Amino acid sequence: MKIPPVKGTRDFYPPDMAVRNWLIDGWKKVSVRNGFEEYDGPIFEYLKMFQIKSGDEIVEQLFSFKDRGGRDLAIRPEITPTLARMVNQQINSLPKPIKWFSVPRLCRAERPQKGRLREFFQWNIDIIGVDDVLADAEVIFCALDYLRDVGLTPDDIVVKISSRKLLAAVLKEIGVPKESLDSLYALLDKKNKLPPETFEKMLNEQLPDSEMAGKIRAFMGLETISQIEEMFGRQEAFDEIVTLMDWLNRMGVGDYCKFDPSVVRGLAYYTGIVFEIYDKASELRAIGGGGRFDDLLKQFGGTDIPATGFGIGDCVLSILLEEKGLLKTRPQQLDYFVACVDESFRDAVIEVTMRLRSNCFASNFSYKAVKLSKQLKQASDQNAQKCIIIGEEFKDNQLLVKDMVAGEQKTIEVDKFFAELKSLV
Amino acid sequence: MKIPPVKGTRDFYPPDMAVRNWLIDGWKKVSVRNGFEEYDGPIFEYLKMFQIKSGDEIVEQLFSFKDRGGRDLAIRPEITPTLARMVNQQINSLPKPIKWFSVPRLCRAERPQKGRLREFFQWNIDIIGVDDVLADAEVIFCALDYLRDVGLTPDDIVVKISSRKLLAAVLKEIGVPKESLDSLYALLDKKNKLPPETFEKMLNEQLPDSEMAGKIRAFMGLETISQIEEMFGRQEAFDEIVTLMDWLNRMGVGDYCKFDPSVVRGLAYYTGIVFEIYDKASELRAIGGGGRFDDLLKQFGGTDIPATGFGIGDCVLSILLEEKGLLKTRPQQLDYFVACVDESFRDAVIEVTMRLRSNCFASNFSYKAVKLSKQLKQASDQNAQKCIIIGEEFKDNQLLVKDMVAGEQKTIEVDKFFAELKSLV
Numbered sequence: 001m002k003i004p005p006v007k008g009t010r011d012f013y014p015p016d017m018a019v020r021n022w023l024i025d026g027w028k029k030v031s032v033r034n035g036f037e038e039y040d041g042p043i044f045e046y047l048k049m050f051q052i053k054s055g056d057e058i059v060e061q062l063f064s065f066k067d068r069g070g071r072d073l074a075i076r077p078e079i080t081p082t083l084a085r086m087v088n089q090q091i092n093s094l095p096k097p098i099k100w101f102s103v104p105r106l107c108r109a110e111r112p113q114k115g116r117l118r119e120f121f122q123w124n125i126d127i128i129g130v131d132d133v134l135a136d137a138e139v140i141f142c143a144l145d146y147l148r149d150v151g152l153t154p155d156d157i158v159v160k161i162s163s164r165k166l167l168a169a170v171l172k173e174i175g176v177p178k179e180s181l182d183s184l185y186a187l188l189d190k191k192n193k194l195p196p197e198t199f200e201k202m203l204n205e206q207l208p209d210s211e212m213a214g215k216i217r218a219f220m221g222l223e224t225i226s227q228i229e230e231m232f233g234r235q236e237a238f239d240e241i242v243t244l245m246d247w248l249n250r251m252g253v254g255d256y257c258k259f260d261p262s263v264v265r266g267l268a269y270y271t272g273i274v275f276e277i278y279d280k281a282s283e284l285r286a287i288g289g290g291g292r293f294d295d296l297l298k299q300f301g302g303t304d305i306p307a308t309g310f311g312i313g314d315c316v317l318s319i320l321l322e323e324k325g326l327l328k329t330r331p332q333q334l335d336y337f338v339a340c341v342d343e344s345f346r347d348a349v350i351e352v353t354m355r356l357r358s359n360c361f362a363s364n365f366s367y368k369a370v371k372l373s374k375q376l377k378q379a380s381d382q383n384a385q386k387c388i389i390i391g392e393e394f395k396d397n398q399l400l401v402k403d404m405v406a407g408e409q410k411t412i413e414v415d416k417f418f419a420e421l422k423s424l425v
Numbered sequence: 426m427k428i429p430p431v432k433g434t435r436d437f438y439p440p441d442m443a444v445r446n447w448l449i450d451g452w453k454k455v456s457v458r459n460g461f462e463e464y465d466g467p468i469f470e471y472l473k474m475f476q477i478k479s480g481d482e483i484v485e486q487l488f489s490f491k492d493r494g495g496r497d498l499a500i501r502p503e504i505t506p507t508l509a510r511m512v513n514q515q516i517n518s519l520p521k522p523i524k525w526f527s528v529p530r531l532c533r534a535e536r537p538q539k540g541r542l543r544e545f546f547q548w549n550i551d552i553i554g555v556d557d558v559l560a561d562a563e564v565i566f567c568a569l570d571y572l573r574d575v576g577l578t579p580d581d582i583v584v585k586i587s588s589r590k591l592l593a594a595v596l597k598e599i600g601v602p603k604e605s606l607d608s609l610y611a612l613l614d615k616k617n618k619l620p621p622e623t624f625e626k627m628l629n630e631q632l633p634d635s636e637m638a639g640k641i642r643a644f645m646g647l648e649t650i651s652q653i654e655e656m657f658g659r660q661e662a663f664d665e666i667v668t669l670m671d672w673l674n675r676m677g678v679g680d681y682c683k684f685d686p687s688v689v690r691g692l693a694y695y696t697g698i699v700f701e702i703y704d705k706a707s708e709l710r711a712i713g714g715g716g717r718f719d720d721l722l723k724q725f726g727g728t729d730i731p732a733t734g735f736g737i738g739d740c741v742l743s744i745l746l747e748e749k750g751l752l753k754t755r756p757q758q759l760d761y762f763v764a765c766v767d768e769s770f771r772d773a774v775i776e777v778t779m780r781l782r783s784n785c786f787a788s789n790f791s792y793k794a795v796k797l798s799k800q801l802k803q804a805s806d807q808n809a810q811k812c813i814i815i816g817e818e819f820k821d822n823q824l825l826v827k828d829m830v831a832g833e834q835k836t837i838e839v840d841k842f843f844a845e846l847k848s849l850v
Binding site: 001002003004005006009010011012013014017018020021029030032033034035037038039040041042043044045046048049052060063064065067068071073075082085086088089090095097099100105107109119130132134135141145148149247250251252253299300301302332334335347350351354355357358360361362363364367381382 | 426427428429430431434435436437438439442443445446454455457458459460462463464465466467468469470471473474477485488489490492493496498500507510511513514515520522524525530532534544555557559560566570573574672675676677678724725726727757759760772775776779780782783785786787788789792806807
């Protein structure tokens with residue numbers, strides 16, 4: 001019986017797995033050097049965990065199920081609710097600020113499309129306990145520290161930055177009723193994903209008059225703080241944005257960053273700086289995004305503690321890196337391949353191979369005592385750096401070691417060979 | 426609103442995550458040095474994937490759900506069906522033998538108990554395309570290469586080895602009808618998990634007469650091949666077991682291994698050598714187990730190709746390692762903590778920190794310009810190896826670098842400091 005994989009999921013054959021490991025190891029390395037500690041939670045949580053933050057709309061996008069006790073559970077579509085739960089559980093004993101990262105596997109019950117799968121990996125970093133905009137800058141720096149490290153330049157990507165405080169103030173200035181804000185954020189977030197007419201139509205439906213819609217569209221099209229000041233007056237949120245931009249310049253990543261009031265982020269829970277990372281050509285979905293969410297931990301039954309962070313998924317990022325020729329594969333290598341001139345030395349092959357492995361050297365051998373030339377072909381196919389050839393000289397306790405790269409070979413006494421290896425480890 | 430985690434799942438706070446990473450990185454390292462390549466599949470598959478191999482009984486132990494198209498899916502309780510699917514999909518292009526490993530996250534809808542959770546990690550290695558018992562030996566060696574590496578000795582653990590072929594031959598000799606075999610394997614596998622009376626009662630229910638039950642119990646209690654030969658005559662499967670034991674001795678792990686006919690493995694699909702790894706004191710469940718499954722890929726709609734492998738979960742292993750004092754944590758370290766003598770140097774702190782990070786050095790700083798002594802305390806709490814103190818000498822482009830371990834400190838020019846760092850990377 002032949003069964004296909006589920007649409008929107010991926011099989012990671014060894015070459016694909018090598019790419020995934022390269023990507024995720026890079027995320028981990030940069031997180032650690034930026035002072036973040038790794039955490040993880042369960043792949044499933046109570047369904048209601050995901051409703052608190054994102055409302056009932058999220059339920060459709062979840063894989064939910066019941067356990068044998070009839071409890072409603074769901075596979076996590078994001079890790080932030082788990083983060084909030086975990087931090088709240090140990091809020092008194094955890095040293096502050098909390099700087100944590102995670103690289104969770106996440107699932108969403110969506111229709112698969114380019115850059116959007118039903119199962120993916122996401123790099124998350126969060127700083128909890130710092131209300132200073134410096135923490136928002138550090139979060140953006142950390143994302144760019146990785147993206148720059150893999151070779152993306154300001155010609156390839158841009159971080160578009162805005163502020164929920166600014167947006168809320170402008171919407172208030174325009175006269176949008178406070179109770180419309182949450183649903184309006186979700187709509188404004190879709191501006192660049194919807195055809196202009198559809199967006200305009202939906203915007204007009206949500207607002208009491210079309211003049212408001214026009215002002216909002218105008219605001220989202222502005223490019224500088226002075227333009228906003230001219231149109232909507234001086235706003236308190238300006239200072240924070242200016243300070244953030246100043247920090248990003250000092251941190252050496254200012255050339256990647258741009259103020260852009262069209263950045264909204266769809267979810268209701270953002271409270272301050274928001275940002276999204278895009279390919280410069282704007283041909284792909286957002287590579288990632290984040291912002292400040294000072295009220296979330298309280299919403300999850302915890303204390304009032306500020307927080308800021310981001311998430312970057314592996315799908316869009318991989319597409320972009322592939323397009324730019326920056327996706328690195330790390331084909332697996334062997335330190336040694338152990339071959340023999342004929343079947344009579346097979347026991348020796350096994351003994352030497354296992355001894356090499358126990359001494360931490362990646363080693364392999366051929367199960368069948370095929371011709372030596374065929375064994376050497378296997379060694380080369382498996383990227384062996386060196387080959388040990390066991391033949392007549394083994395009776396005098398000697399091994400023939402061939403360097404597969406330089407082509408040189410030498411004979412060495414077995415005990416001496418292993419003594420030298422041990423000194424290398 | 427406060428929501429608890431789901432019972433039988435684990436939260437990995439940074440110290441727990443460090444242990445999990447240590448464990449899984451160890452599995453990966455040993456797999457690679459034994460010549461295995463990493464693969465992974467999706468966390469969910471079609472539900473029927475899991476029914477093929479393990480029958481309908483497994484459905485109760487699964488978290489299953491429907492997607493929006495009404496398709497029946499399930500979170501994987503094991504990765505072997507995915508392995509079979511993936512190998513079958515590319516059987517013609519994959520070089521043989523296939524030596525693959527994986528460290529999947531798995532879920533089972535079980536009642537949580539000691540060593541058995543609803544979510545866990547499992548180390549899997551498999552060799553596909555080799556019918557030689559040497560491959561079974563290599564699989565067992567690989568498990569022991571890891572277990573020995575972390576410090577477990579033959580006084581701590583034992584690999585109990587038997588053969589399905591031998592068991593099938595003996596059961597035939599005793600007169601057990603062929604159609605009873607599959608359900609009998611499942612029962613015999615539970616021998617050591619059930620109270621003796623319960624086991625005896627269930628065994629008698631499955632067999633036409635109690636004499637048979639007695640003979641089976643006697644067989645499972647034997648300790649050597651010669652005892653079996655005496656009671657049930659010479660069996661073809663003996664040779665294979667003897668050869669396996671000989672290979673394990675040659676490989677240097679014979680002292681961990683023991684022939685034990687009570688090892689059955691519950692699932693119907695094993696066809697040859699089977700084994701289970703236990704703590705020597707027999708106080709815990711099996712640490713892991715595996716064996717040969719030559720018919721499985723064919724059952725999944727593929728060609729007839731031999732296979733052998735094992736799975737070791739993280740739960741029982743962690744309990745044992747903890748008991749033996751062998752569970753290592755790797756607390757995260759910082760290369761540098763950047764402090765300042767007063768707030769006027771805060772910009773410099775940020776600039777130097779970010780430059781260190783971009784040069785691949787793990788670095789941190791204090792968000793608040795607290796007293797220097799308090800900053801140094803933070804540095805020490807975060808395991809910083811060195812501390813950079815920015816003060817008056819920074820105006821002359823000098824940094825004070827303090828070695829937190831040796832206690833020494835020196836002043837160095839900023840550019841010279843970074844030039845030296847670059848030469849280290």
